[in-house]
Amino acid sequence: xxxKTVRIVAAAAVLVVAIVLLIxxxxxxxxxxxxxxxxxxxxxxxxxxxxxxxxxxxxTYNKGDQIQFKVHSEVAGEVHVHGYDLMKDVAAGGTIxxxxxxxxxxxxxxxxxxxxxxxxxxxxxP
Amino acid sequence: xxWIGSLPFAHALVAxxxxxxxxxxxxxxxxLVLIVSFFALSAAWRKPRFEREEWRPVGAGxxxxxxxxxxxxxxxxxxxxxxxxxxxxxxxxxxxxDRNFALTFLFVTTWLGFPFFSxxxxxxxxxxxxxxxxxxxxxxxxxxxxxxxxxxxxxxEALGRWPAAIGLMAVVWLEVxxxxxxxxxxxxxxxxxxxxxxxxxxxxxxxxxxxxxxxxCQQGEVFSVYFGMFSRLGYFGVRAGKLGRRRPLSATxxxxxxxxxxxxxxxxxxxxxxxxxxxxxxxSAIEKVFNWFVDAGFGLTSSLRLTDTVxxxxxxxxxxxxxxxxxxxxxxxxxxxxxAKLRVGFAHTLxxxxxxxxxxxxxxxxxxxxxxxxxxxxxxxLGTGSxxxxxxxSHGIDFNVVSSNTIWYVQVGALVVGHVLGLTLAHDRAxxxxxxxxxxxxxxxxxxxxxxxxxxxxxxxxxxxxx
Numbered sequence: 001x002x003x004k005t006v007r008i009v010a011a012a013a014v015l016v017v018a019i020v021l022l023i024x025x026x027x028x029x030x031x032x033x034x035x036x037x038x039x040x041x042x043x044x045x046x047x048x049x050x051x052x053x054x055x056x057x058x059x060t061y062n063k064g065d066q067i068q069f070k071v072h073s074e075v076a077g078e079v080h081v082h083g084y085d086l087m088k089d090v091a092a093g094g095t096i097x098x099x100x101x102x103x104x105x106x107x108x109x110x111x112x113x114x115x116x117x118x119x120x121x122x123x124x125x126p
Numbered sequence: 127x128x129w130i131g132s133l134p135f136a137h138a139l140v141a142x143x144x145x146x147x148x149x150x151x152x153x154x155x156x157x158l159v160l161i162v163s164f165f166a167l168s169a170a171w172r173k174p175r176f177e178r179e180e181w182r183p184v185g186a187g188x189x190x191x192x193x194x195x196x197x198x199x200x201x202x203x204x205x206x207x208x209x210x211x212x213x214x215x216x217x218x219x220x221x222x223x224d225r226n227f228a229l230t231f232l233f234v235t236t237w238l239g240f241p242f243f244s245x246x247x248x249x250x251x252x253x254x255x256x257x258x259x260x261x262x263x264x265x266x267x268x269x270x271x272x273x274x275x276x277x278x279x280x281x282x283e284a285l286g287r288w289p290a291a292i293g294l295m296a297v298v299w300l301e302v303x304x305x306x307x308x309x310x311x312x313x314x315x316x317x318x319x320x321x322x323x324x325x326x327x328x329x330x331x332x333x334x335x336x337x338x339x340x341x342x343c344q345q346g347e348v349f350s351v352y353f354g355m356f357s358r359l360g361y362f363g364v365r366a367g368k369l370g371r372r373r374p375l376s377a378t379x380x381x382x383x384x385x386x387x388x389x390x391x392x393x394x395x396x397x398x399x400x401x402x403x404x405x406x407x408x409x410s411a412i413e414k415v416f417n418w419f420v421d422a423g424f425g426l427t428s429s430l431r432l433t434d435t436v437x438x439x440x441x442x443x444x445x446x447x448x449x450x451x452x453x454x455x456x457x458x459x460x461x462x463x464x465x466a467k468l469r470v471g472f473a474h475t476l477x478x479x480x481x482x483x484x485x486x487x488x489x490x491x492x493x494x495x496x497x498x499x500x501x502x503x504x505x506x507x508l509g510t511g512s513x514x515x516x517x518x519x520s521h522g523i524d525f526n527v528v529s530s531n532t533i534w535y536v537q538v539g540a541l542v543v544g545h546v547l548g549l550t551l552a553h554d555r556a557x558x559x560x561x562x563x564x565x566x567x568x569x570x571x572x573x574x575x576x577x578x579x580x581x582x583x584x585x586x587x588x589x590x591x592x593x
Contacts, residue, residue, distance in 0.1 A: 012164045016157040083142040083525060105530040107143040125145065126530045 041097065046073040050115025060123040061102045067122070068099045077115055081122065083108035141224065142525050144490050144588075146406070147534045152589040155538040159545055159581050163574055166549045167567070174558040176551060177379050179372040181365055189369040202259025209256040209323065215507040216320025224498070225509030226316035232323065233301050233314075234495040238488050240353040245481050248362035251353040252343070257330045258350070261339035264331075278338040286345060286385030289333075291393045293348030295442065298397035302404070303434040344384075351390060355381060356481055358474070359547075375551060378474040388473035392449060394480040395580065396441040399587060402487045403441075404434065406590035412437060448579050449476065455572030456556075461565045471559060472573060475552040479580050482544025486537040486584055490528065497523045537588050545581040549574065 045053040050073075061067055071079050072095040079096060080087050083104055090096045102124045110120035147155070183189060191197065208231070216228035223229045240251045252258065268276045300322055305314025314322075326348075334342045343350040358377040363370060382388060404412060412433055419429035453468045462468065501521035505514050513519070552573040553566075560566035 012161070016160050019153075019157065085141070085522065104142065104525040105145065106525060107145060108141065123145065 041068045041070045041099075043070040043072055043095070044119050046071060046075065046077075046112060046117075046119060048074045050075050050077060050112035050117040052117070052119040056118055056121055058121050058123065060125065062125050063102050063105055065102045065124075066099060067102050067124075068097075069120070070095055070097050071119065073112070075112075075115065078113040079110060079119070080113040081108065081110045081120075083122075087113070141523070142494065144533055144537075145530050146590060147537060147585070147588045149589070151534055151538060152585055155542065155585045156582055158538075158542050159578060159585075162542065162546055163549065163578055166546075166553065166574060167571070171553075172557065172563040174554045176373065176376040176554045177558050179363065179376045181363060181370045181372045183365075183368045183370040184362075186368075192369055193364065193367060198253060199259075201253040202256070202262070205254035205256040206259055208254075209327070211507055213320045213323050215509075216316040216318075216323070219316055219508030220510055221315055221317065222509060223314070223316055225502075225506075227503045227507035227509070228316040228319050228323075229314065230495050230499050230503055232319055234488075234492060235499050236349075237297070238484065238492045239496075240349070241356040241481060241484055242492070244353050244357035245359040246361065247357075248360035249354055249357035249364070251349060251357070255343065255347075255350060257327060257334065257347060258339055258343050260331060261334040261342075264335075265339060276335075278341070279336050281337045281341050281345065284385060286387065287351055287390050288386035289346040290348050290351035291386055291389035293346075294352050294390060294393045295397060295438070297348060298401065299435065299438060302397075302401045303431055303438060345386075352394070355387075355390060355394075355477055359477060359481065375478075375547065378477050378551060379555065381477070382470050382473035385470075388449070388469060388476075389446075391473055391476045391480050392445045393442060395476065395483055396445045397438065398480070398483040398487050399445065399583070400434075400438045400441040402483075402587040403590070404437065407587050408437060445580075448576055449473075452572045452576035455575070456569040459560070459565055459569040459572075461560050461562060462569065463559050467559075471555055472552060475548050475555065475573065475577075476580075478544040478547035478551070479577065479584075482540045482581075483584055485540035485544075486588060489536050489540070490533045493528060494523050494525060497521075497527070538585065541581050541584045541588075545577055548577045548580075552577070 042057070042059065044057050047053050057069075059067070059069060071090060073079075073090045074092060076090065076092040076094075078087050078089050079098070081098065083106060084100065086098065086100065088096045088098065105124050105126050108122040108124070109118045110122060111118045212228045212231045215226055215231075219226045219228065244250055265276060300319075301314050305318070330342070330347055333346055336342075337346070344354075345351065358381045359375055360377075361371060361374055363372045363377055382391075400408075415436060416429050416433040419432050420426065424432060449472075450469070453465065453472060456462055456468050456472070457465050463471070501518040503509075505516045505519040505521075506512075511519070549570075553570050556566035556569050556573070557563060560569060
């Protein structure tokens with residue numbers, strides 16, 4: 001490489017790094033974690049068809065948090081949290097409570113197993 | 127109203143999906159790609175280095191053992207046995223895709239495992255290819271009875287590798303379009319996978335009978351062509367019945383001379399892109415088209431399959447278009463060879479990109495699902511809970527073997543490395559095609575743009591989630 005090319009490459013590299021820093025700093029100061037509301041369990045309502053009444057619910061936690069939610073269902077079935085592989089039966093008109101630690105990172109589904117309907121999209125950040 | 131909410135999209139084979147790469151990593155990855163590319167523009171070498179394989183044999187003893195008839199027969203039997211187990215499990219086993227040997231074996235262990243390991247080692251599928259083994263056994267039987275070789279039709283050379291390219295699209299379509307839109311929250315069901323394997327086996331054996339085993343493996347048999355493409359990156363190769371080492375990457379340079387090869391590598395990038403984008407980057411666009419089909423009077427399942435098919439075809443067209451634009455650009459540089467020669471001549475430079483896409487999108491799935499493959503799926507292939515062949519039927523998948531951070535770095539690392547290897551091959555090929563190295567370098571601005579486009583699109587797919 002001749003000197004001119006080296007200068008161009010160096011300038012380009014500096015420019016790129018500057019842009020990256022700008023993006024990174026901008027993204028970070030928003031603050032990424034919202035503290036989870038301890039004691040207040042979100043409730044997912046499920047209708048007779050096994051569908052979540054207000055659409056698939058997004059729940060996001062950080063690793064180490066306690067994952068806590070309730071499912072109230074108009075239909076009998078089994079609530080299955082994939083990945084963590086937890087299962088609980090819910091009676092028609094009944095409510096179940098899940099309360100377990102977020103030990104696995106990733107995106108997981110919870111579904112009404114018998115109706116094959118996804119009710120929760122569970123995200124665990126590192 | 128949106129109909130999409132009423133149709134489950136999930137692949138039940140995957141109990142865990144990757145987190146999208148965070149914005150800061152996306153930014154670093156993209157900048158790394160640009161910095162690497164600036165250096166590539168001023169790449170120093172002026173003589174092609176990869177056009178020759180520099181093949182040299184390994185020890186004669188090792189070569190004799192590995193390529194002996196006994197080894198070939200053993201490996202052929204093993205491949206055939208495993209295909210048989212997969213088909214039997216699919217037909218007789220549980221309908222739960224994650225508990226049935228068939229789906230993980232066909233769509234994870236082989237479909238992803240062979241590309242990953244072939245890219246390091248060379249063509250490891252060929253010796254275990256069950257159809258090749260069956261075809262050769264049938265040929266040997268024919269010779270023993272008739273006392274002569276069976277005659278074959280001559281393969282229409284213009285068809286080239288197109289049957290394999292179309293077959294590749296069909297395999298992915300079966301899993302991610304047909305399978306995941308069946309109206310149940312699972313991918314392809316094991317029974318359907320087994321039926322597909324039987325149909326494919328019948329078709330392959332018939333084609334081998336028509337055109338000859340080796341000819342069909344070289345050009346038409348989807349798995350041989352697809353895995354063979356990645357094996358060209360690998361370190362070992364067989365020549366004239368001897369095993370040898372070669373310069374890594376170098377065997378790719380002679381791969382694309384058969385017509386339709388470009389379509390194979392483009393199909394690979396396109397199908398991986400589609401699978402990565404369907405629940406992330408393309409999700410809202412897919413919903414729009416889907417609703418349009420529903421409003422036009424199609425049923426929900428048909429609408430979803432139609433929509434996904436349209437998007438998969440669009441991915442193929444998009445990837446092909448980017449590549450062809452690059453080729454057309456190169457044609458405009460002083461001293462350029464013909465368009466046809468350029469189109470064929472640079473197709474192999476996309477092989478590292480195709481591999482990088484596979485690693486980026488499926489590395490974690492492979493790592494997790496192989497734990498199932500080698501524990502409970504092996505002990506209880508039917509998934510009925512009634513057998514425990516190796517005492518591992520009750521094992522589970524440990525999703526904590528790698529952290530999300532590790533997965534992110536592997537994903538971004540794969541794309542950056544694939545980018546560098548693609549640029550290397552393209553620069554090298556340009557040196558072979560342009561008499562003047564300065565013209566060669568200038569032509570590579572175009573391929574650089576192509577590679578940057580693919581790599582940054584790959585990063586974007588990862589950041590948009592559900593890769």
